[in-house]
Amino acid sequence: MTYILFDIGGTKTRVAISSDLEKIDKVESFKTPAKFEDGMKMFVDTVKKMTKEKPKAMAGGIRGVLTEDKDGIANDGVLTKWIGKSIVKELQKFAKVPIFIENDAAIAGVGEAVYGAGKGMEIVAYHTISTGVGGAKIEDGEIDHASSGFEPGHQTLDIDRTILGDEIVPTLENLVSGTALAVRFGVPAYEIPQSDVVWNELAEYLAQGLRNTIMYWSPDVIVLGGSMIVGDPAIMVDDIRKYTVESLDGFVESPLITKAKLGDEAGLYGAMGILKKRHKKCSDD
Numbered sequence: 444m445t446y447i448l449f450d451i452g453g454t455k456t457r458v459a460i461s462s463d464l465e466k467i468d469k470v471e472s473f474k475t476p477a478k479f480e481d482g483m484k485m486f487v488d489t490v491k492k493m494t495k496e497k498p499k500a501m502a503g504g505i506r507g508v509l510t511e512d513k514d515g516i517a518n519d520g521v522l523t524k525w526i527g528k529s530i531v532k533e534l535q536k537f538a539k540v541p542i543f544i545e546n547d548a549a550i551a552g553v554g555e556a557v558y559g560a561g562k563g564m565e566i567v568a569y570h571t572i573s574t575g576v577g578g579a580k581i582e583d584g585e586i587d588h589a590s591s592g593f594e595p596g597h598q599t600l601d602i603d604r605t606i607l608g609d610e611i612v613p614t615l616e617n618l619v620s621g622t623a624l625a626v627r628f629g630v631p632a633y634e635i636p637q638s639d640v641v642w643n644e645l646a647e648y649l650a651q652g653l654r655n656t657i658m659y660w661s662p663d664v665i666v667l668g669g670s671m672i673v674g675d676p677a678i679m680v681d682d683i684r685k686y687t688v689e690s691l692d693g694f695v696e697s698p699l700i701t702k703a704k705l706g707d708e709a710g711l712y713g714a715m716g717i718l719k720k721r722h723k724k725c726s727d728d
Contacts, residue, residue, distance in 0.1 A: 445496040446718055449486070449503030450547060450710030451475060451530075453521035456482065458489045459711045464719045467711055469493055479528040487537045500722040501534060502543040502714040504550030508592060513544050543717050547710055548577030549586045549593065551668065551703075554712030556581040557719075559704040560666045568662035569703075570595055572649065572678065573669035576616040580660045584716055596620070600651050615652040619645050619678070621671050637676035645671075645678045650686030657691065657698065668703030 448459040448467065452475060459470045471489050476482045490498070507519025507526075514531035516522060531542045545553075552569030561567035561581070570578035576596025580587040601613030617623045621632040624645070628635060635641060653665055671678055684700045691697055705712050 445494050445498045446715070446722075447490055447498045447501040447503075448711045448714035448718070449501065450550070450714070451482070451503065451505040451522075452547060453506050453519075456486065457707070457711060458486060458493065459708075459714075460493050461715055461718075464715055464722075467708070467715065470708070470711065475522070477522075477524055479522075479525040479533075482525065483530070483533045486534070490537070498538050498540055500541045500543075500718055501538070502545075502550075502717045502721070504545050504547035504710045504713065505530065506547045509544065509546055515544070541722055543714075543721055545586060545713075545717065546577070546579070546592055549579035549581075550713035550717065551705075551709035552579045552581045552666070552713065553584065553586060553716045554705050554709040554714075555666045555668065555703050557584045557716035558712045559709065560701045561664050564663040564699075566660070566662045566664075568656050568660050568665045568698075570653070570656070570665065570667050571669035571703075572619055572621075572667065572671040574622045575620050576652075576669075580662070585720060595652065595656065598652060598655055600648065606648075615648070618648040619652070619671065624671075632671065633674065633676065635676060639676075642676060642678055643682055646682035647686045649678060649683055650690050653683065653687045653700065654690040657687075657695065662698050664699040664701060666701055666703050668705075668709060672702060673706070 444462055446461045450457045455472055456475045457472045459467045461467055473485055507516040510517045514529045516525050534542055548571050555561050555569055556567040567581040578595045579593045596616035597614050599613055600615055601607055604613055607613050611617050624632045680702050688697045
C-alpha cells in the first residue's frame with residue numbers, strides 16, 4: 444500500500460512515500476517551479492520515479508492562504524502563479540484518490556504534535572519563526588477548526604509603534620522574523636552573532652506573542668520551530684520561557700515551551716498524521 448506525502452514551499456518541494464502511515468520510507472525534493480503547471484508535472488514525475496504503485500491517498504502542506512475548499516492557494520506573495528489553481532483537481536488526473544491539503548505551517552504543527560516535540564500532549568500550539576511567522580492550534584492530532592486559518596504572525600504587538608516606527612505595521616512577524624531582522628539591520632539574521640543583545644530582545648518580543656497564544660488557545664505545550672529558533676544563531680528557548688513567564692505575571696501558568704524536533708520533515712510527518720486520521724475515517728465511512 445502506498446501513500447503520498449508532500450510539502451510545497453516557496454523554495455523547495457518535498458515528496459515522500461509511506462507504506463503503512465507509521466514511517467516515511469523515501470523522500471525526494473526539487474526546487475519549486477514558479478509556474479503551477481510545471482510544479483504539478485514535476486510532482487507527478489517524481490512520484491512515478493519513486494513508486495510504480497498507484498497511491499491510496501495523498502496529503503500535504505503548501506504555503507499561503509488556502510482556498511475555502513482547501514484545494515489550492517487563494518493568496519500568497521511568493522507562489523503567485525499558483526493562486527486560484529486547483530492542486531486537488533490536477534493531482535486527481537494522475538490518481539483519483541482522496542487528497543487532503545493544509546497550510547504548510549499548520550501541517551508541520553500536526554507533525555510535531557503527533558510525532559515530534561508535542562507528542563503525547565492533547566492541545567499543541569505550534570509556531571514557526573523563520574522568514575515569516577506562522578503556526579496553528581493542534582488538538583488531538585488534528586488542526587483545530589477555523590473559518591480562515593491561523594495567522595499568529597499578523598497579531599499586532601507594538602501598538603504605540605515605538606519599536607518599528609510609523610512606516611512598518613507592528614506585527615509579531617515584523618518584530619521577530621528573519622526577514623524583518625534583515626531589514627532592520629541590513630544583514631541576514633545568520634550574520635548577527637549570538638552575543639548580540641538583539642537575540643535577547645527578540646526573545647522578549649516573541650514572549651509577548653506567546654502570551655496571547657496562551658490566553659487565546661490555552662495549550663498544554665508550545666512548540667517552536669523555524670530557522671530563527673533551531674538555527675545558529677537563534678532566539679534562545681530558555682530566554683523565551685523566562686520572558687513568557689514574566690509576561691503572564693502569575694495570571695495563569697505558562698505551559699511547556701520547547702523546540703521543534705522534526706526539522707525540514709515536520710510537514711511530511713504532519714501529512715502522515717493527517718492521513719492516519721482522515722483516510723481511515725473515509726475508509727470507515
